[in-house]
Amino acid sequence: MQVTTKHTRLNMLMLYFLLLLCVLLMLIPFAWMLSASLKLDKDVFRFPIEWIPSQPRWENYVEIWSTIPLGLFIRNTAKLTIIVTFLQLLTSSFAAYAFAKLQFKGRDFLFLGYVATIAMPWQVYMVPQFMMMRSFGLNNTHLAIICLQAFSAFGVFLMKQFFMSVPDELCEAARIDGMNEYAIWAKIMLPLSKPALSTLTIFTFVNTWNDFLGPLLYLTRTELKTIQIGLRMFISQYSSEYGLIMAASVVALIPVVAVFLSLQKFFVQGVASTGLKG
Structure with missing residues (x-):
């Protein structure tokens, strides 16, 4: 019995070591x-790596706001992200309630067809989507992205x-x-589904x-661009300013x-409980 206990502890130690190594x-x-992000450009690729700079250059985090309109890009991204996340939570939970708790003809077939769209890469239909949005006059507007991303088959599933x-x-x-x-969905199902809603919020955000x-x-207009497009534009214009590029990347990662x-x-909790029927 004692040998088994020592063997179990050894296995657990090895498992924790591997997990720590992966982290x-x-x-x-x-x-x-x-x-x-806290170094001069000439020090970024110095070897051996100086993980903690002896003279941190905090000015990088100041210069990025004046070098490109970073504040504008963050506002645009935050606007799109918050609206899309809210709409996906609303539409996904509403449709999921109908598929899970209501009985209507063709329910399972409709759900299967909707979820099957997850297997189709977006690159397959992005051109028809673009042509459709352009025909609606929504090209070069945030509304085009909001309309396309307001619904999620993965979120419904x-x-x-x-x-x-x-x-x-x-x-x-x-x-x-x-x-x-409607009242059952709002007053019973939503309060009980905080773990799933939080999981979907993270994925969507x-x-x-x-x-x-x-x-x-x-x-295409600068005043509409998001942080990822802004970073790409920043890299194109200042390809050698690695300290500034890393500082902008850190700022984009914080939210x-x-x-x-x-x-x-x-x-x-959502990952652990989703899919368990009791």
Whole structure:
């Protein structure tokens, strides 16, 4: 029995060591980016790497705001991200409730067809989408991106799997008490689905904030561009200013990290509970 216990502890130590090693390997690029953002250009690629600069150049974080309209790009990105995230949470949870808790003809076939669109790469239909948005007069507007990203088959699938874990008896009891489907969705299903909503919020926020190809296709005016397009423009104009490029990248990363850290508790719960029907 004692030998088995020692063997189990040894396996756990090895597992934790491997996990720690993987974490360090994933964090090294971010640590290098943060270190490079506080250096002069000539010191960025110096070897051996000076992880903690002896003379941090905080001026890099000041210059990036005047070198390019970084504040404008962040406002545009925040506007699109917040609107798209809110709309996806609304539409995905609403459709998922219908697929999970309502009975209507062709429900399963419709859900299967909708979810099957996940398997189709966006590059396959991005040209027809662009032509459609242009025919609607939405080219070079934020509304084009909002309309295209307001719905998510992945979000519907995620929310439906979570709603299926909620007992049907709750909905039936609410109907007996006189609540309609809209009230059941708003007052019962949404409060119970905070973990799934938080998970979908993180995925949507990160994907929208980091979206590059969508804004590249639809936004050509500088005053409409997002942070990812702005960073690409910054790299094109100042390809040798590595310290400034890394500083701008760190600033662009902060909102994503903040959202993830604030919702990580619910994110873990959502991943663990989604798909479990009880």
